[in-house]
Amino acid sequence: EPEVTQTPSHQVTQMGQEVILRCVPISNHLYFYWYRQILGQKVEFLVSFYNNEISEKSEIFDDQFSVERPDGSNFTLKIRSTKLEDSAMYFCASSGLSGRSYNSPLHFGNGTRLTVT
Amino acid sequence: SQELEQSPQSLIVQEGKNLTINCTSSKTLYGLYWYKQKYGEGLIFLMMLQKGGEEKSHEKITAKLDEKKQQSSLHITASQPSHAGIYLCGAGDYNTDKLIFGTGTRLQVFP
Numbered sequence: 007e008p009e010v011t012q013t014p015s016h017q018v019t020q021m022g023q024e025v026i027l028r029c030v031p032i033s034n035h036l037y038f039y040w041y042r043q044i045l046g047q048k049v050e051f052l053v054s055f056y057n058n059e060i061s062e063k064s065e066i067f068d069d070q071f072s073v074e075r076p077d078g079s080n081f082t083l084k085i086r087s088t089k090l091e092d093s094a095m096y097f098c099a100s101s102g103l104s105g106r107s108y109n110s111p112l113h114f115g116n117g118t119r120l121t122v123t
Numbered sequence: 124s125q126e127l128e129q130s131p132q133s134l135i136v137q138e139g140k141n142l143t144i145n146c147t148s149s150k151t152l153y154g155l156y157w158y159k160q161k162y163g164e165g166l167i168f169l170m171m172l173q174k175g176g177e178e179k180s181h182e183k184i185t186a187k188l189d190e191k192k193q194q195s196s197l198h199i200t201a202s203q204p205s206h207a208g209i210y211l212c213g214a215g216d217y218n219t220d221k222l223i224f225g226t227g228t229r230l231q232v233f234p
Binding site: 012037051062107114 | 173221
């Protein structure tokens with residue numbers, strides 16, 4: 007069964023450094039997402055991406071964050087200058103149906119655990 | 124903003140027992156999703172419910188949507204250790220890409 011893959015599984019970085027989290031969505035999917043989960047808290051929406059542009063973003067997704075689909079397969083999340091509070095599990099997801107959340111089951115990757123020291 | 128509350132927060136059952144997890148929304152439910160998460164892993168899609176009264180089953184897991192009560196329930200019949208994990212409900216809306224997740228229910232099944 008096709009799946010969403012994320013690399014690396016764990017990333018440790020120092021505060022102020024840039025990190026890039028990588029994702030390969032399911033090949034025929036058109037809608038891509040990043041979510042995060044701070045330890046012990048809920049899974050939170052960061053951003054959705056369709057047709058090479060951001061379609062929606064949350065208040066968490068500030069200027070320190072950016073997303074890109076550099077080629078036909080990868081989808082990346084960049085954090086420009088990491089802060090301690092960015093430590094979390096970051097999940098990539100994709101959907102083949104539509105961007106709207108009421109009818110669009112998301113398929114998630116296994117996540118990248120980001121630790122900022 | 125919409126909030127999803129799950130109950131119970133934690134559940135420990137003996138193998139073979141049935142169990143139910145509830146998800147209650149503060150607003151009208153349109154799309155309702157159930158996911159399972161194992162510790163340190165991603166979210167596995169279980170089921171999507173869209174219409175009031177809708178009921179879906181997959182293997183020993185059944186989910187129902189009660190539109191009037193703004194609530195969904197997930198029922199596991201004859202639980203097994205493989206059912207252990209964290210169950211999350213997620214709610215969607217017509218006007219957003221954003222999926223709101225519940226607080227999660229941690230299920231442990233002992234032999």
